[in-house]
Amino acid sequence: MHSPSVVAPPHASGSGTALRVAAALALPSVLLLVLVAVSWHPLMVLDGDIARTTHRWAVDDPELTQAFRVLTDWVWDPWTMRALCTAAVLWLVLRHSAWWLALWLAATCLLSALLQQGLKAAVGRERPVWPDPVDSAHYAAYPSGHAMTATVVCGLVLWLLRLYGAGRTLWRAAAAVAAVSVLGVGATRIWLGVHWPTDVLGGWLLGALVVALAIASYDRFRGPGELR
Numbered sequence: 001m002h003s004p005s006v007v008a009p010p011h012a013s014g015s016g017t018a019l020r021v022a023a024a025l026a027l028p029s030v031l032l033l034v035l036v037a038v039s040w041h042p043l044m045v046l047d048g049d050i051a052r053t054t055h056r057w058a059v060d061d062p063e064l065t066q067a068f069r070v071l072t073d074w075v076w077d078p079w080t081m082r083a084l085c086t087a088a089v090l091w092l093v094l095r096h097s098a099w100w101l102a103l104w105l106a107a108t109c110l111l112s113a114l115l116q117q118g119l120k121a122a123v124g125r126e127r128p129v130w131p132d133p134v135d136s137a138h139y140a141a142y143p144s145g146h147a148m149t150a151t152v153v154c155g156l157v158l159w160l161l162r163l164y165g166a167g168r169t170l171w172r173a174a175a176a177v178a179a180v181s182v183l184g185v186g187a188t189r190i191w192l193g194v195h196w197p198t199d200v201l202g203g204w205l206l207g208a209l210v211v212a213l214a215i216a217s218y219d220r221f222r223g224p225g226e227l228r
Contacts, residue, residue, distance in 0.1 A: 050190070085156070150186075
């Protein structure tokens with residue numbers, strides 16, 4: 001019996017485009033990392049001003065703050081995103097026998113998590129501290145794990161949908177959900193006072209960079225015309 005395989009639609013490939021996107025993201029990602037690592041004063045002042053303002057709003061609006069806690073702790077939590085990644089891996093294996101693509105997806109998410117934790121340890125940035133906190137979080141602040149994980153998983157899922165020829169309506173709906181999730185989780189982390197704004201920006205940039213590099217690497221190493 002012929003083993004299931006899927007031919008990538010013409011618009012799904014694009015290692016050259018992915019590499020160009022990665023190159024465009026690399027400079028701001030590295031620059032922001034360096035500025036945060038050396039505690040560049042103008043950036044730290046801006047971070048503090050925004051964080052104090054949003055924290056004041058969070059204290060003054062407990063109902064919205066509680067809603068944001070539910071979203072950040074359950075809907076957009078990194079473990080929720082990892083569960084979505086696991087579901088995608090199982091779908092690839094069980095429905096399409098796409099073992100190589102499933103392995104690539106799982107490895108990308110794992111490497112993203114390792115990169116995130118390595119940078120947190122290397123930068124060692126302290127989280128905001130408030131006399132009247134509305135939430136708490138552990139480990140170092142930069143980059144935001146919530147923002148980076150959501151960006152990586154949502155970006156890869158969108159790419160998979162495109163690769164498998166998802167219809168325009170489905171893809172646009174998924175893109176809208178992904179955009180709300182990525183932007184929303186970043187906003188909740190700042191609102192709840194557990195991250196500086198640049199932590200979130202760094203998470204977004206690094207997550208997008210990981211996605212671009214992963215897509216470029218897959219297009220480079222996959223079998224000709226097939227998803228395995």
